Amino acid sequence: MIDNPYKNYFEMMPAYLTILDPDLRIVEANRRFRRDFGDFEGRYCFQINQHRSERCEHCPAERTFRDGLRHGIEEKFINRLGNEISLLIHTTPITNESGEITHVMKMATDITEIKLLQNQIRDSRERYRKLFEEVPCYISIQDSDLRIVDANRQLREDFGASPGDKCHQIYMHRTEACVPCIVKQTFEDGQVHQTEEVMTSPKGEQVNVLVYTAPVRNAEGQIKNVIEMSTNITQIRQLQSQLTSLGLIISSISHGIKGLLTSLDGGVYLVNTGLAKNDRARFEQGWKMVERNITRIRRMVLDLLYYAKDRVPELETIPALAVAEEVCEVMRGKAAEIGIDFRWEIDRNPGELEADSKAIRSLLINLVENAIDACRVDKKKAAHQVRIGLKGYSDYIEFEVEDNGIGMDQEIRERAFSLFFSSKRGSGTGLGLFISNKIAQAHGGGIKIESELNKGTRMIVKLPRKPPAPKTEAPKV
C-alpha cells in the first residue's frame, strides 16, 4: 500500500504507525507496532490496542473518516506483554485520486515517560505543599510590598494570616513595617537574613520567634518573592530565662548564706569570749545572735524548699486567731527595735480554717517583714506604723498587713510576685513574695496588693476556710 522509499520511512518511524480501513481494521503497521503489539492482520485496532471487542467511545480515526480532519487524543494502549503505555494519538486521512477517504493513518507517540515525569512533578509539588503546610513553624511568602502571597497552615491558624495581609500587621499588630525589616533586606541584597522577634498572637500571647528570610527567584534569576520562616522558640527562651534566674538565685542565696554564717560566727565569737572573760552580758548577747541566725537559716531553707518543689500544704484545722496572734508576738519585737508602731485590729472570733499552719505563718511573717522593711527605709515620714488585720467571713478568712512605708509604684506592684524580683536591692532574695503568693494559691486563695508610692502598702490575703482538693497527686518528698 505504501510505496518505497516512504515504506522505509514508515517502517523506521519512532512511533506506532498503523493504517486503518473504514471498519477500523488494521491493514498496515510499522515495525515498532508489530514488535510491541504483535500480529495485526485481519484484526481491529480496538482489539489490538485496547484488548476490547467493541469500538472505543471517542475514536479519533472514526472522526477522521467522518469529517476528513486530523484529530488528536491521549490514550492508553496495552501492549502484547500486558503493559499499559500512555500515547499521544494523531489521525490523518488518506484519500484516493478522487479525494475520497479510503484509509486513516494513526500515529501513536509513546509519552509514557513524559506522563511518568508529569506525575512525579505533581507528587513532588504535593509533597512540597504538604511540607510547607505541615512544617511546625510559621512560613509566609511575601511580595515586595510585604504582602503575604501565601501562608502555611500554622500561620493561618495561630495568626489568622491570609493572602493580602501585611506581615507586620499580622505579627506585630501595627501599620508600619518593622525597622529593620529583614524581608526588605532580602529583596534588596538577595541574601539570607536572620533576626529574633517577639510577636503577639491574636489571643495576646507573646511568641518568641527566630526569623529567617530567603529570596524566591524566577526563571530569570530575579527576586520575585521572599520566603519568611519563623520558628517558635518561646519555650527555649523561657528555659533560658529560668536558667538565668536560677543563676541569679544561687548567687543571691550564696550571698545570703555568707551573711548568715558571718552573723553566726559573730554569735559564736561572743559566746566563746563571753565564757572566757566570764562576761555574762556578752555571752547572752552572743547566744541571742546564734539563736536568731539559726532561725533565719531555717526560714531560708524552708523558703528554698517551697521554691524547689510545689509543696502540697499539710492541711489541719487551725484557729485563725491563734495564727495571727503568734505572728504578732514574733514580729512586734522586731518592729519595736526600730521604733515602728505595731498595731493589730483583730476579729476576736474569726473562726477556723483548714490550712498548713507553718506555711501560713511563714506567709504572714514574710508580709510583716516586708512591711517593716518598707518603713525602715522610708526617710520621708516622722513616724511609721505596721498594722495587722484579721476578719472572718462566711467562707473565707482575710488577713491584712498594712504599712505607711515607701510604697510601690505600678511597675513594682506588677512584678512584686515574680520570682527573684526584689525592690530591696542587695538585701532581698526575690523569694519572699513569690513564695507567699504560692502558699496562698496552694490554699486556693490569693494575695492582693494595694499600694501607692511614698504612701504605703496594704497586702490582703484571702484564704478559703476549706481549700479545694488538689488537682494533681502530691509529689513525693
Place this chain on the structure above:
Amino acid sequence: MSSPKRILIVDDEQDIRTYLSTLLGDQGYETIQAKDGGEAMQKIQAEPPDLITLDISMPEKSGIRFFREIKTDDRWKHIPIIVVTGVSEDMKTFISSRHHVPAPEGFVSKPINQEEILDLVRKIITQ
C-alpha cells in the same frame, strides 16, 4: 600613751556590726557603727575614723556608692577602706576597675576569717 585607733564598721546587719565591733574592740580598737552609707557619711563628718570596714550590699546608700564618694572627696580619701562582703570576688575587680577611683586598701570575703581581717587591719593601720 596614744589614743586608740577608731574604726567605722558599715554593714546593714546588726549582728555583723556587733561581731566586728566586739572582735576589733577586743584588740584595743575603738569602734563606731553605721547601718548604711548615709549614716556612715554622717559619722565621718562628725569625727573621721582611721579605718572603715565596708559592706557592699545595703538597702540604702550602697557600699559602692559610698566608697566612690569617700575616695573622690579630698577630705576623706586618705581614710583606708576594707571591703567586707559576701558578694562574689568579681566585685573586687569591679570596684578596682572604675576610672578615677583607687582600689580599696583591703578586701575580705564573708564569712570572715578572724585572723585575716585582724592582720589586714593591723597592717593598714600601722602604715
